[in-house]
Amino acid sequence: MVILPVLDVMGGRVVRGVAGRRERYRPVVSTLTASSEPSAVAAAFACTFGFNELYVADLDAIGGAAPARDLYARLRADGFRLWVDAGVRQAQQAVELARDGIERVVIGLETVCGPDALATAVAALGERVAFSLDLYEGRPLGDVSAWRATDAEGIAAQAVGIGVRRLIVLDLANVGMAAGPGSEGLCSRLAQAYPDVTCYAGGGVRNGADLRRMKAAGLHGALVASALHDGHLSRDDLVGL
Numbered sequence: 001m002v003i004l005p006v007l008d009v010m011g012g013r014v015v016r017g018v019a020g021r022r023e024r025y026r027p028v029v030s031t032l033t034a035s036s037e038p039s040a041v042a043a044a045f046a047c048t049f050g051f052n053e054l055y056v057a058d059l060d061a062i063g064g065a066a067p068a069r070d071l072y073a074r075l076r077a078d079g080f081r082l083w084v085d086a087g088v089r090q091a092q093q094a095v096e097l098a099r100d101g102i103e104r105v106v107i108g109l110e111t112v113c114g115p116d117a118l119a120t121a122v123a124a125l126g127e128r129v130a131f132s133l134d135l136y137e138g139r140p141l142g143d144v145s146a147w148r149a150t151d152a153e154g155i156a157a158q159a160v161g162i163g164v165r166r167l168i169v170l171d172l173a174n175v176g177m178a179a180g181p182g183s184e185g186l187c188s189r190l191a192q193a194y195p196d197v198t199c200y201a202g203g204g205v206r207n208g209a210d211l212r213r214m215k216a217a218g219l220h221g222a223l224v225a226s227a228l229h230d231g232h233l234s235r236d237d238l239v240g241l
Contacts, residue, residue: 001211001241002053002221004083005045005228006202007038009068010059014041016226025059030229039074045228046080049235055083055106055202055223062087062111069100076101085132087111091120098125106168110134114146115158122163130166130200131159137173138186152186160194167199170223174204184217191218208237215241 008015008025013036015025027036032044038056045051054075061067067086075082085106088094090113094105105121105128112118122129133156134141144150148158156167167190169183183201191199201214202223211233214222227233 001215001219002200003049003051003211003238003241004053004055004200004202004221004223005049005051006055006057006223006225007041008057008059008225009038009071012038012068012071014038015059016229028225028229031231032229038071039078042075042078042080049228049238052079053081053083056085058084058086062108067093067097072100072102083130088121089113089117091117091124094121094129095124098128102128104128104130104166106130106132108132108134108142108170109144109155110141112142114143115148115162116146118159118164119162126163127165129164130168131164132168132170133159135169135171135173135183138171138183141172153189156190157193160197165197167194167197168223169199169201171203184213187214187219188217205233207232211237211241 010025013027016028032048033040042054058068072082081103083104083106084097084102085108088107089111094107097105107118107121107129133152135152140152140155147155149155169187171183187199187201198220200221201219205222205224205227211222
């Protein structure tokens with residue numbers, strides 16, 4: 001099972017997510033490092049866990065600002081492979097991120113204009129695109145009026161039909177709440193329905209037991225942040241996943 005450590009970045013600092021309420025996000029307090037500077041947090045992830053792949057949620061860009069390209073370049077220069085959610089709305093933005101060398105361009109339901117933009121990005125970039133099925137308490141986020149269905153499974157089905165081969169289920173209501181991911185049922189159904197799609201989930205992972213349940217549900221990977229910072233996951237917990 002792939003563990004993707006998450007850097008939620010806002011105002012140049014790594015912040016702690018709180019149920020998607022971004023006005024409440026504050027610089028992260030971590031057992032791994034005294035710094036909230038992204039490069040320092042990334043280095044702590046690498047030193048403690050051996051991670052060389054990061055998921056960067058550029059919260060400023062998701063809110064409409066320009067992507068933090070200098071930050072991405074620094075992290076890549078430090079040897080990290082990146083998944084980046086920079087609030088892609090149109091396909092051209094995804095193409096530009098790929099030209100910058102971003103290994104996985106995340107296109108989120110919360111921000112993308114609709115399935116046509118997603119389809120154009122997938123046609124251009126193929127498996128470098130990961131589609132994030134952004135939810136809040138199980139309900140799709142963003143303007144879903146252009147999608148054929150407005151429920152999570154229907155949107156996932158259309159995304160897979162478009163050609164998406166990496167699917168992330170991210171329920172923002174669970175982020176940073178230490179209440180468990182809560183999306184295993186949906187994830188299990190998606191994994192069974194689309195065996196040729198690699199499925200990931202994020203939001204609420206607390207410990208190794210949660211990760212083992214997610215793996216049993218058929219998930220290929222998990223996005224994790226708070227449990228790493230709080231010391232609730234150790235390197236030993238990740239062995240054998």
